[in-house]
Amino acid sequence: MSALSQVGFEDRMATVEFRVAPDAHIVVDGDQCRGCTTRECVTACPAHLFVPTADGGILFNYEECFECGTCYMVCNRAGAISWRYPEGGCGVVFRRG
Amino acid sequence: MSPQTFDAVVVGAGPAGSAAALEIARAGRSVALIERGPFPGAKNMFGGVVYGRILDTLVPGWWEQAPVQRWVTRRATMVMTPTQALTIDYRTDSWSRPPYNGATVYRADFDPWLAGLAQDAGAELICSTTVTGLIREASGRVRGVRTDRPDGEITAQVVLACDGVNSFLAKEAGLYPHADPGHFTLGVKEVLALPREEIDTRFGLSGLEGADFEIMGCTGDIPGGGFLYTNLDTLSVGVVLRLTGLTKSGRRPEEVIAGMKSHPVIAPLVAGAELKEYSGHLIPEGGYDAMPQLSGDGILVAGDAAALTLAAGIWLEGVNFAIGSGAAAGATAADALAKGDTGPAALSAYRRRLEGNFVLADHRKLRRAPDFILSERVQHRYPAMVCGLVEDLYTVTNPQPKPGGLRAARRQMRKAGVTLWDLARDGWTAWRTFG
Numbered sequence: 001m002s003a004l005s006q007v008g009f010e011d012r013m014a015t016v017e018f019r020v021a022p023d024a025h026i027v028v029d030g031d032q033c034r035g036c037t038t039r040e041c042v043t044a045c046p047a048h049l050f051v052p053t054a055d056g057g058i059l060f061n062y063e064e065c066f067e068c069g070t071c072y073m074v075c076n077r078a079g080a081i082s083w084r085y086p087e088g089g090c091g092v093v094f095r096r097g
Numbered sequence: 098m099s100p101q102t103f104d105a106v107v108v109g110a111g112p113a114g115s116a117a118a119l120e121i122a123r124a125g126r127s128v129a130l131i132e133r134g135p136f137p138g139a140k141n142m143f144g145g146v147v148y149g150r151i152l153d154t155l156v157p158g159w160w161e162q163a164p165v166q167r168w169v170t171r172r173a174t175m176v177m178t179p180t181q182a183l184t185i186d187y188r189t190d191s192w193s194r195p196p197y198n199g200a201t202v203y204r205a206d207f208d209p210w211l212a213g214l215a216q217d218a219g220a221e222l223i224c225s226t227t228v229t230g231l232i233r234e235a236s237g238r239v240r241g242v243r244t245d246r247p248d249g250e251i252t253a254q255v256v257l258a259c260d261g262v263n264s265f266l267a268k269e270a271g272l273y274p275h276a277d278p279g280h281f282t283l284g285v286k287e288v289l290a291l292p293r294e295e296i297d298t299r300f301g302l303s304g305l306e307g308a309d310f311e312i313m314g315c316t317g318d319i320p321g322g323g324f325l326y327t328n329l330d331t332l333s334v335g336v337v338l339r340l341t342g343l344t345k346s347g348r349r350p351e352e353v354i355a356g357m358k359s360h361p362v363i364a365p366l367v368a369g370a371e372l373k374e375y376s377g378h379l380i381p382e383g384g385y386d387a388m389p390q391l392s393g394d395g396i397l398v399a400g401d402a403a404a405l406t407l408a409a410g411i412w413l414e415g416v417n418f419a420i421g422s423g424a425a426a427g428a429t430a431a432d433a434l435a436k437g438d439t440g441p442a443a444l445s446a447y448r449r450r451l452e453g454n455f456v457l458a459d460h461r462k463l464r465r466a467p468d469f470i471l472s473e474r475v476q477h478r479y480p481a482m483v484c485g486l487v488e489d490l491y492t493v494t495n496p497q498p499k500p501g502g503l504r505a506a507r508r509q510m511r512k513a514g515v516t517l518w519d520l521a522r523d524g525w526t527a528w529r530t531f532g
Contacts, residue, residue, distance in 0.1 A: 007372050012351065015374045019135070040344040046285045046377030048349070066377045067140060069263040073278045073379065074344045084265070088245050089135045089225030096288040096331065096374045097142025097204040 021090035113400025113423030114259030120427025138208030167307025264402035273389035280383025286335030289370035314480035409466035
């Protein structure tokens with residue numbers, strides 16, 4: 001975390017309501033990510049859902065997703081991120097959006 | 098089980114979808130309004146201001162019933178560098194009474210209100226239902242949608258894709274073949290709680306008066322801008338960042354907000370406020386030249402799905418364009434249904450309607466604005482030059498004589514790396530864009 005941020009990232013995300021769907025609505029193709037050097041998704045995702053792993057892959061968590069679409073828009077590799085909307089009624093619920 | 102059938106199906110109960118469903122229902126047609134969130138607005142966030150003029154004819158006296166936080170009576174535009182800030186600060190009484198100008202709202206309040214009006218007019222609102230694709234005839238003609246509910250097919254004479262910035266439906270229909278990340282920005286926002294009286298004191302407000310600050314030069318090397326709006330007992334503080342610049346910078350979005358909040362003119366306004374909600378959303382900022390096709394065979398596209406947000410410097414508007422385009426799409430669909438023809442020629446009347454009112458007229462007039470506003474000189478060099486010039490003029494240099502405006506301007510242009518040629522061509526672009 002940057003010294004500028006006053007709230008830790010977990011506390012930041014704890015302010016948002018998520019109704020987690022049973023199935024992941026985003027699927028990341030780990031093989032494609034291992035060859036990627038730019039990793040746009042890691043820094044751009046506002047919910048910080050993409051984390052690089054020691055073996056050069058990407059660890060991904062769909063549960064606290066804002067459903068914004070930034071990750072697939074910035075991804076350079078066609079098909080590395082498969083993205084759809086979560087099941088109806090599930091996912092993020094903004095109260096003061 | 099046979100699919101449910103309506104005259105029209107509207108996908109997405111945001112401002113575009115609800116305005117569309119309202120018009121179709123008022124025309125006496127059956128219409129389904131499908132929302133994937135548990136309630137309208139659950140998936141939506143924006144900076145915070147709705148401009149209500151578009152509601153005057155749609156919902157007369159809307160200000161008596163709309164769920165508003167504060168009425169904007171003070172608008173400030175700030176140009177800053179990390180250590181300097183120049184603010185144009187405007188306040189008027191006339192925006193504090195009907196018919197008002199702008200209002201801060203929460204989408205979880207505003208969107209259900211608008212959807213409720215469509216329901217009252219006869220639209221069937223179906224929440225917690227995700228549309229998974231289009232139903233199409235062999236000819237390609239759109240005849241309805243598939244949803245993720247059991248037996249979830251809904252057929253209709255016309256589908257209105259009001260499904261937001263990612264519009265999978267416009268893409269599936271082939272109306273939006275190339276969504277270029279350079280035309281999208283990421284908006285991230287913090288809603289920060291402060292006692293209502295404290296907000297009134299810090300911003301010089303009383304009653305339901307509200308403030309709207311828009312900020313340039315606060316996003317470092319990432320093209321974009323910042324905002325600060327007052328709600329009743331919270332502040333909405335955030336930044337809008339061009340995706341391509343964000344990824345190049347390697348900075349995280351929440352760090353950019355933190356940087357803006359630590360600026361000497363912003364820090365005292367947000368000091369001690371507690372984070373109540375963090376959120377993010379994409380914004381289609383490509384303008385007139387980056388829009389999808391607005392209609393096809395049995396389908397119309399409105400709101401963010403049609404890339405109808407205006408990001409043109411002092412004008413940052415989206416909800417009014419969503420309502421305006423949604424209402425026009427709804428009226429076009431109702432006309433087409435009355436004539437029994439929802440084919441591509443009949444639905445192309447939608448674009449003509451939009452060309453004839455503010456929705457496309459404003460976008461066409463300001464088509465050069467997005468690239469101009471996000472250009473390197475407007476983002477960085479001019480803020481530094483203007484702040485430096487004002488500092489030179491305000492600084493008393495005794496015993497040196499005063500520098501004179503022209504000499505100070507030349508000095509600051511040199512410091513900021515701005516040439517006369519830059520000023521001439523950007524002045525010309527600004528004149529053609531905003532004149």
